[in-house]
Amino acid sequence: MNYKICLTIALVVAHFFSSSFAQIKKADGSNKAIICLTYDDGLETQLSTVIPQLDSAGLKATFFLNSIQGSAKSDVIGQTPEAVLGWTNAAKKGHELANHTLFHACPEKLGWDKSIAIETYTIDKIVTEIKTENTILALLDPSRKERSFAYPCNNFVIGDTDYSVIIKEQRLVKYARAGGDSNSIITDFKNLNIMKVPSWHVWTGTTLQELIAFAEKAKKAGGMAVYQIHGVGGQVFHISIETHKAFLDYLKKHQDEYWVTTFSEAMDFITTKQQNKK
Numbered sequence: 109m110n111y112k113i114c115l116t117i118a119l120v121v122a123h124f125f126s127s128s129f130a131q132i133k134k135a136d137g138s139n140k141a142i143i144c145l146t147y148d149d150g151l152e153t154q155l156s157t158v159i160p161q162l163d164s165a166g167l168k169a170t171f172f173l174n175s176i177q178g179s180a181k182s183d184v185i186g187q188t189p190e191a192v193l194g195w196t197n198a199a200k201k202g203h204e205l206a207n208h209t210l211f212h213a214c215p216e217k218l219g220w221d222k223s224i225a226i227e228t229y230t231i232d233k234i235v236t237e238i239k240t241e242n243t244i245l246a247l248l249d250p251s252r253k254e255r256s257f258a259y260p261c262n263n264f265v266i267g268d269t270d271y272s273v274i275i276k277e278q279r280l281v282k283y284a285r286a287g288g289d290s291n292s293i294i295t296d297f298k299n300l301n302i303m304k305v306p307s308w309h310v311w312t313g314t315t316l317q318e319l320i321a322f323a324e325k326a327k328k329a330g331g332m333a334v335y336q337i338h339g340v341g342g343q344v345f346h347i348s349i350e351t352h353k354a355f356l357d358y359l360k361k362h363q364d365e366y367w368v369t370t371f372s373e374a375m376d377f378i379t380t381k382q383q384n385k386k
């Protein structure tokens with residue numbers, strides 16, 4: 109085989125590995141970008157607004173839950189608490205319920221009270237919280253055996269210890285989402301750390317154009333975009349109800365270009381590819 113043919117084969121192989129590693133093939137052979145819509149903190153506006161909008165668009169998403177209201181209003185007994193009902197139904201409809209610890213401890217410098225600041229935590233305490241939240245999630249959604257995880261405030265350090273390694277070794281969770289910004293598109297699937305998958309923390313007042321621009325970056329790069337969303341139409345870091353609805357309409361309209369799926373399903377797909385390429 110001469111040098112030119114070898115070089116051509118090498119280039120074709122290199123192209124295959126770099127550009128088509130983790131993408132979904134369209135019927136015409138071109139690729140789809142992967143879009144994960146993830147929502148944090150089990151907020152009430154996610155139950156009242158996000159899930160109905162997703163369901164009417166026929167899209168599935170991931171919800172990272174910490175402690176939810178597990179009892180009905182104090183003067184009422186004998187009723188299922190709204191949050192319990194809401195999240196149970198969300199899981200039945202195919203949305204992913206995932207782990208965000210129990211008490212959502214964050215660094216004190218972000219405004220957390222000392223009593224719930226991560227600086228006061230031990231590894232044992234965070235491990236217990238993650239295990240407990242797994243139990244709660246299993247009660248809300250018995251159908252799912254393995255959980256994804258998101259670090260509260262995108263912080264994976266306690267003292268000097270990166271606890272992502274520990275929760276992976278103990279098999280408490282299967283994949284974990286970390287933080288990032290509006291440039292955090294994932295393109296190097298082969299070397300992606302499945303315990304620190306980057307995401308864009310969507311800030312208050314983010315516009316439809318900005319939400320679309322992130323998806324388009326993923327499309328252009330042949331990669332994956334993970335959105336980290338909080339409130340919709342109210343609550344923390346909220347975007348408007350209309351913006352959220354219009355963004356879902358955009359994704360729906362361009363479904364030949366985007367594969368919109370849950371975080372775990374996307375990661376199962378990527379890790380299967382990782383194993384096949386070893």
Ligand SMILES: [Zn+2]
Pocket residue numbers: 148149208212259260261
């Ligand atoms: Zn959170």
